[in-house]
Amino acid sequence: MPKPLKIAVDVRDLRLAKTGTRTYLEELYIEFKKLETDGLRFCFLDTSIPVYTGSNKLLKLTEHARYQLWKQIVLPLKAFFKGCDVIFCTDNFVPLVHLGYKTIPVFHDAFFFETPQNYGRLWLWLYKKTAIPAAKRSPFVVTPSAWAKKQINHYTGIGNEKLVVIPEGPKTLADNLNAEDANQLLNSFSLNPQSYLLHVGSMFKRKNIPALIKAFAEIKASGYPGLKLVLAGPTPSTQTDTDYQQIINSIADAKLQQDVIITGYLSNTQLGLLYKNALVYVFPSVNEGFGIPVLEAFSYGLPVLVANNTCLPEVGGNAVLSFDPFDTDDMSTKIKLVLDDKQLRDDLSSKGIERLKLFSWHNTALQLIEVFKKAV
Known part of the structure; x- marks a missing residue:
């Protein structure tokens, strides 16, 4: 029996994302579980360390360090020991190191470049020093619209042949109140x-x-x-x-x-x-x-x-x-x-x-x- 394709999905972002990026990961988690077969397996990888979401500056700096530790060391090792073929991350950042797997990030937009004043300097620095180089090492980068693809190509230099447009869907809502x-x-x-x-x-x-x-x-x-x-x-x-x-x-x-x-x-x-x-x-x-x-x-x-x-x-x-x-x-x-x-x-x-x-x-x-x- 051939070895199944194993996809590592980074779900740590569910601990802190609150807007469209959370919807993206939540909805795909549900769909990926439905689509598993003998030839396709998903490994949903998460941290065991609580994620800090408060406003204390020192603790926020600590959280930045934990985030990079997760992305560049813990996540790669977890995927490696589970024998994963691909690491899929929906929050821009994928590991720089490749331990026998490929990486696929999602870049939802080019906001980091279009409105840098809305982001902390450390976050911008980390984005440019880790997210962009890691994306360029990836075989593909997923983006949700032709507009986003155009902007990402313009600001990052990632080739159009590597940028793949995959549209999103509506959030699953319930309106079943009596x-x-x-x-x-x-x-x-x-x-x-x-x-x-x-x-x-x-x-x-x-x-x-x-x-x-x-x-x-x-x-x-x-x-x-x-x-x-x-x-x-x-x-x-x-x-x-x-x-x-x-x-x-x-x-x-x-x-x-x-x-x-x-x-x-x-x-x-x-x-x-x-x-x-x-x-x-x-x-x-x-x-x-x-x-x-x-x-x-x-x-x-x-x-x-x-x-x-x-x-x-x-x-x-x-x-x-x-x-x-x-x-x-x-x-x-x-x-x-x-x-x-x-x-x-x-x-x-x-x-x-x-x-x-x-x-x-x-x-x-x-x-x-x-x-x-x-x-x-």
Whole structure:
């Protein structure tokens, strides 16, 4: 019987990732387990040492050291002793050393190069000294969109022949609360079904949420008395990349404290319920590597509006209405166009459901397996 192909999957990131990178790893973990056969085995490798996620500077430095120890020594040894053929890491960093295996990293975007001011100097240094050289030693580097591939090639010099575009899928959400609990959740935010615009995501600067609030203020000034804006998602843990205070100030300046709802962290069930009852989804980000919430909104049949830049038109295709994220007049005009035209909302909804058929984590996993096979 031939030896099975053994893939080591680094799952340590599940201990600290909170946004799209966590979704990526969680969903692939589920799909990889389903796809195991006698000829294909996955080894999910994790650390036994607790991961520090606090703000103490000394402990954060210690965590940086632990992270590199994991990536460059512990993970390689674990994969070697388990006889793995490939190490797959979804968080940019793969081992520099190769002990009889190949490495495949995922580069989700080029944010480290595009907005270096949003990252610590040590982290940037480690990225350039370990992640980039290790990626160049890898047979392939996975990236989620043609836009991300273009940017990564531009900033890192990694060849286009090595960069493999594999799209992502929507996060698996549950909206199976009973009617009483669902009403209780909506009531807790003073919301009615089909009466709010929705944005989902952490409050990073690139999300451009203050501009969305300004556009919403313009919409409210022209009518729509019952309309609200829901900003669903946690605040960033880093002080360098958060727009939280500016968001609070923008809400106060526009006197929209009763009409803009900041939910904070939500469970998957709660988030699913907010998608299910929203009227329109708006994504004004000025930089994305993929944009998973676009697919999540499609899965709930929401009409979707996105910024006309980076990967968002690529992901949304003809199923979205786009606007200039740097022009709040254009943003508010496009949102009102959708609010005022039920036929347009229905058309966008139908197109979104159809476009979603092109994306799934099952397909992502299958395409990754083909890359693993080519690598060895």
